[in-house]
Amino acid sequence: MxxxxxxxxxxxxxxxxxxxxxxxxxxxxxxxxxxNKKESTAKEKPISDLSIYNLPSKWTTQNGQNIEMKDLxxxxxxxxxxxxxxxxxxxxxxxxxxxxxxxxxxxxxxxxKLVLVSIDPEVDTPKRLKDFSIENKMEGDQWLFLxxxxxxxxxxxxxxxxxxxxISPMDFSHSNIISVFNAEGELVYQQxxxxxxxxxxxxxxxxxxxxxx
Amino acid sequence: MISRIKTAxxxxxxxxxxxxxDVNMAAIDGGTFVPLYGATNKKxxxxxxxxxxxxxxxxxxxxxxxxxxxxxxxxxxxxxxxxKSYLSQWKSDFDFxxxxxxxxxxxxxxxxxxKKYCECQGKRLPTMDEWEFVAMADEKRVDAxxxxxxxxxxxSWYEKPNAYANPIGKTFKNYWGVYDMHGLVWEWTADFNxxxxxxxxxxxxxxxxxxxxxSGSVNATDLMNYAAFMxxxxxxxxxxxxxxxxxxxxxxxx
Numbered sequence: 469m470x471x472x473x474x475x476x477x478x479x480x481x482x483x484x485x486x487x488x489x490x491x492x493x494x495x496x497x498x499x500x501x502x503x504n505k506k507e508s509t510a511k512e513k514p515i516s517d518l519s520i521y522n523l524p525s526k527w528t529t530q531n532g533q534n535i536e537m538k539d540l541x542x543x544x545x546x547x548x549x550x551x552x553x554x555x556x557x558x559x560x561x562x563x564x565x566x567x568x569x570x571x572x573x574x575x576x577x578x579x580x581k582l583v584l585v586s587i588d589p590e591v592d593t594p595k596r597l598k599d600f601s602i603e604n605k606m607e608g609d610q611w612l613f614l615x616x617x618x619x620x621x622x623x624x625x626x627x628x629x630x631x632x633x634x635i636s637p638m639d640f641s642h643s644n645i646i647s648v649f650n651a652e653g654e655l656v657y658q659q660x661x662x663x664x665x666x667x668x669x670x671x672x673x674x675x676x677x678x679x680x681x
Numbered sequence: 682m683i684s685r686i687k688t689a690x691x692x693x694x695x696x697x698x699x700x701x702x703d704v705n706m707a708a709i710d711g712g713t714f715v716p717l718y719g720a721t722n723k724k725x726x727x728x729x730x731x732x733x734x735x736x737x738x739x740x741x742x743x744x745x746x747x748x749x750x751x752x753x754x755x756x757x758x759x760x761x762x763x764x765k766s767y768l769s770q771w772k773s774d775f776d777f778x779x780x781x782x783x784x785x786x787x788x789x790x791x792x793x794x795x796k797k798y799c800e801c802q803g804k805r806l807p808t809m810d811e812w813e814f815v816a817m818a819d820e821k822r823v824d825a826x827x828x829x830x831x832x833x834x835x836x837s838w839y840e841k842p843n844a845y846a847n848p849i850g851k852t853f854k855n856y857w858g859v860y861d862m863h864g865l866v867w868e869w870t871a872d873f874n875x876x877x878x879x880x881x882x883x884x885x886x887x888x889x890x891x892x893x894x895x896s897g898s899v900n901a902t903d904l905m906n907y908a909a910f911m912x913x914x915x916x917x918x919x920x921x922x923x924x925x926x927x928x929x930x931x932x933x934x935x
Binding site: 517518519520522523622623625626627629630631632633641643 | 759760761762792793796871872874875876877917920921
């Protein structure tokens with residue numbers, strides 16, 4: 469009896485040992501597989517070729533909520549890339565965003581999300597983004613602050629054609645571009661520069677919003 | 682038991698040799714250097730040790746990738762990720778045609794495609810600093826940037842059209858054992874979109890005076906600056922979905 473038990477135990481030991489060796493292989497293939505993942509099929513019509521909703525990256529909001537870009541589908545998006553510790557250009561970019569927001573009629577506004585994406589994910593935690601939104605009186609539902617990994621941020625900047633570079637632990641240079649996306653996530657307009665006239669941007673937002681009503 | 686372990690180990694080795702992409706990678710020790718562009722106040726930039734593909738990615742390798750991930754084939758590729766000239770030199774989705782050598786570097790690929798290719802090999806694109814660090818080596822020296830022949834070699838390539846049609850590995854093997862950093866194709870880097878050029882259409886970017894030093898004269902240092910300037914200026918002109926005939930890539934790994 470004891471002999472049989474011993475043998476069984478030995479068998480189990482062998483299997484476990486084998487598993488230890490084989491497990492990493494499976495893990496490896498799982499990693500490779502993840503590259504293979506097909507994007508989940510959209511509920512309505514398929515996402516268009518030029519849509520930012522093709523991006524699989526995950527983002528965290530100022531409220532600590534995890535989202536993907538495609539969760540924003542159906543809204544007109546006004547997007548800008550900033551970092552909260554920025555002293556020079558960003559306050560003006562943020563002011564431009566607020567100016568655009570204040571000039572949108574309320575029936576347009578309800579179709580719009582104004583999105584500020586951090587290029588400094590290390591410093592700009594959800595809490596910091598939240599504090600920033602409060603300080604700058606950007607607390608309404610139309611305001612969204614996002615951050616992700618450094619790599620996803622670099623990719624998103626590539627999509628917006630925003631260039632940025634860390635020039636010191638606290639500072640970045642970056643292009644000052646405000647981008648407008650239609651409800652399908654396609655880029656329809658870009659406003660470049662600081663403190664420029666936003667009329668064309670507002671017209672474009674209004675035009676895209678009208679299509680939704 | 683022992684024979685079982687032996688089999689298991691053999692099996693493991695077999696699998697790892699199948700998956701090993703590190704075979705054709707060179708170990709780069711890392712170090713510090715002052716790049717033409719990107720160092721604040723010309724302070725040296727630190728490059729941590731990493732691995733870099735010995736050669737740029739070839740047609741044959743890219744075909745295997747496209748077969749495995751058909752969403753990256755020419756007709757399926759999304760406009761967000763590549764412009765219309767993506768793989769336009771190919772005959773069809775899964776045939777690069779007779780005019781392209783299987784061991785020539787793949788070109789007409791966007792940054793998104795290059796990035797994805799590397800990720801699917803368990804690798805990544807090299808950063809600009811990593812790429813430039815390796816590219817400053819000639820056959821014998823880690824930093825040959827001040828050598829006149831080295832710069833003349835690079836400049837003479839910039840003047841030659843159609844080098845992209847040549848097979849990989851025909852230029853020199855550099856100090857790190859890496860080929861084709863100069864003389865074959867331009868290459869994507871992970872952070873190509875971190876360059877700010879003054880005098881281009883986007884009005885609001887910070888400028889960098891380093892980029893405009895010494896392009897008028899012809900001593901070795903100026904040639905060196907000019908060669909590097911060409912690369913940075915080229916990168917600065919790119920967008921992530923652009924594809925061109927002389928722009929390829931290779932992968933890196935931590």
